[in-house]
Amino acid sequence: EVQLVESGGGLVQPGRSLRLSCAASGFTFDDYGMHWVRQAPGKGLEWVSGITWNSGSIGYADSVKGRFTISRDNAKNSLYLQMNSLRAEDTALYYCAKDKRDLIVGAIGDAFDIWGQGTMVTVSS
């Protein structure tokens, strides 16, 4: 079964850091681009960051650029999001999601065909 399982969320004070992880199984992880998408309570979906299958291209939303870093470890079938200088407006459910097409070259992104259940991040003093 194709599965994505996020972890690492929690309550954190403004200005502090948090690292999210996404464990993938049931597919050839290193063939697919991966993404983080967040959803603030009662709000819509916001793409946060994406990384191609070979880490050759990486992109960020303007709202997190310079503060968040996406990475992946294909040997561990894992995706990560290092979040620094957290703000109250970063409070959201963070999903990881998988590209539908494999081995996309030269561009970030595809439709997202598999999503994890999400991990909640709350930034509050």
Add this chain to the structure above:
Amino acid sequence: DIQMTQSPSSLSASVGDRVTITCRASQGFNNYLAWYQQKPGKVPKLLIYAATTLQSGVPSRFSGTGSGTDFTLTISSLQPEDVATYYCQKYNSAPLTFGGGTKVEIK
């Protein structure tokens, strides 16, 4: 960056009605446009990709049309299980922007 504007933001229709949701891009792009369904408390689900291609397992009452700047999602005969919020997303290049969502309810 290209902005994606969905309309309406919410709608209420009767079972069996034809429902149309529009997504408009601030600039034209190729057909790298997806539609997702998110039921209350659930994870988003891919319905349509490449603007018009139905994802495997999605009922045929869902369809997508459009190109350039204007895209639509149509539910040909609304069912009770279609109550959800629907999002469009462009994925031609970063940022992979979502529309603001359309909440669909049963009248």
